[in-house]
Amino acid sequence: MATGSRPFELRDNDADILAHLGDDYERYEGAVIQPIFMNSLHVTPKDQMDSSVPRRFAYGRVSNPTVDLFERKIAALERGDKALAFASGMAAISSAMLACVKAGDHIVCVENAYGPTRVFIDEFLVGKFGCEATYVDGRELSDFIDNVKPSTSLIYLESPVSMLFKLQDLRAVADFARPRGIRTIVDNSWATPLYQKPLAMGIDLSVHTVSKYIAGHSDVIAGVCVGGESIMKDVHRVREFYGGILQPMEAWLCIRGLRSLGVRLKAHESAALEIAKRLEQHPAVKTVNHPGLDSFPQRELARRQMTGTTSPLSFELNCANADARGFVKRLEWFNVGPSWGGFESMAVVSGGEDSLVRIHVGLEDIETLWDDLKRSLDQI
Numbered sequence: 001m002a003t004g005s006r007p008f009e010l011r012d013n014d015a016d017i018l019a020h021l022g023d024d025y026e027r028y029e030g031a032v033i034q035p036i037f038m039n040s041l042h043v044t045p046k047d048q049m050d051s052s053v054p055r056r057f058a059y060g061r062v063s064n065p066t067v068d069l070f071e072r073k074i075a076a077l078e079r080g081d082k083a084l085a086f087a088s089g090m091a092a093i094s095s096a097m098l099a100c101v102k103a104g105d106h107i108v109c110v111e112n113a114y115g116p117t118r119v120f121i122d123e124f125l126v127g128k129f130g131c132e133a134t135y136v137d138g139r140e141l142s143d144f145i146d147n148v149k150p151s152t153s154l155i156y157l158e159s160p161v162s163m164l165f166k167l168q169d170l171r172a173v174a175d176f177a178r179p180r181g182i183r184t185i186v187d188n189s190w191a192t193p194l195y196q197k198p199l200a201m202g203i204d205l206s207v208h209t210v211s212k213y214i215a216g217h218s219d220v221i222a223g224v225c226v227g228g229e230s231i232m233k234d235v236h237r238v239r240e241f242y243g244g245i246l247q248p249m250e251a252w253l254c255i256r257g258l259r260s261l262g263v264r265l266k267a268h269e270s271a272a273l274e275i276a277k278r279l280e281q282h283p284a285v286k287t288v289n290h291p292g293l294d295s296f297p298q299r300e301l302a303r304r305q306m307t308g309t310t311s312p313l314s315f316e317l318n319c320a321n322a323d324a325r326g327f328v329k330r331l332e333w334f335n336v337g338p339s340w341g342g343f344e345s346m347a348v349v350s351g352g353e354d355s356l357v358r359i360h361v362g363l364e365d366i367e368t369l370w371d372d373l374k375r376s377l378d379q380i
């Protein structure tokens with residue numbers, strides 16, 4: 001095997017990108033893992049002091065070689081020109097939006113988008129910058145066609161969407177928005193860059209919470225935004241001046257997470273689908289929401305625009321909200337908490353009146369997890 005840098009033309013092969021993009025054995029004494037550039041500053045050689053060409057790495061708020069390696073991997077996986085890593089998923093989401101809208105613009109957003117994303121739109125874009133927002137279900141293209149205005153500059157999507165996992169037809173929305181000069185962003189966290197490639201369907205920006213599957217071990221908060229060269233210049237300006245770049249240690253952990261993303265996802269996918277099917281059969285369960293189920297109303301669209309499914313899923317119980325809370329309290333293996341995408345199984349109950357429970361199926365033994373769920377379901 002050659003020891004030098006790999007040229008990496010293989011941009012359509014995710015497994016090779018995950019394992020090897022960015023390898024540079026000669027530069028790092030044959031080390032298979034690139035060292036962390038744990039520094040804020042890169043000096044400029046004095047003979048280049050007067051050069052008008054900006055240096056690739058000068059100051060850590062603008063760029064860093066370890067962060068850059070993580071970004072190159074994500075850009076290749078998403079088939080984008082450029083990715084930028086952020087200190088959280090919310091930093092990536094808010095920066096992407098700030099790159100697309102100006103004061104007074106109108107935004108169309110899916111109504112079940114991740115809660116803090118809606119808070120950012122309502123409190124900051126609407127509350128402070130005089131933007132206007134319309135929330136739509138998003139399953140029908142007409143939800144967007146009927147609600148855009150001359151002032152609409154952004155359609156914000158999340159597919160599958162938090163809690164209910166409803167889909168939007170990414171290609172159809174992009175085909176509608178692009179000729180009208182309306183930018184599109186999709187939160188692609190659920191499917192990950194491996195199972196859904198929004199840019200290839202015409203979406204302008206794909207954003208992720210990297211804190212979930214990509215980092216994968218519940219030990220990092222990070223985010224990433226990826227898109228074409230020109231729009232990413234705008235995102236870069238936001239990152240530079242709002243200061244939300246990811247730190248080198250976290251970027252290095254995200255690169256480590258990527259190495260096992262493919263195999264982890266396969267395990268989450270098969271376990272979640274099996275649990276979803278068993279839940280459907282249990283008399284205490286009214287409905288199960290998971291895009292991989294044959295009963296999922298948008299199953300055909302799920303097949304068309306995703307190459308796989310992951311593990312957060314939700315189900316409605318045949319009981320009141322208080323009993324749904326009791327169901328979750330009785331679980332021993334599913335911890336209660338707001339995150340997902342790690343090795344460990346998680347559960348949350350909807351904050352509303354209904355009895356909707358969302359679970360993330362972790363990497364524990366599937367029979368252990370099912371025994372836990374069934375024992376608690378049987379008591380409803």
Ligand SMILES: Cc1ncc(COP(=O)(O)O)c(C=O)c1O
Nearest residue numbers: 088089090114189209210211222
């Ligand atoms: C779908 C989705 N998008 C974005 C975020 C925000 O990511 P972060 O917590 O990394 O800021 C989350 C976090 O739970 C999420 O579930």
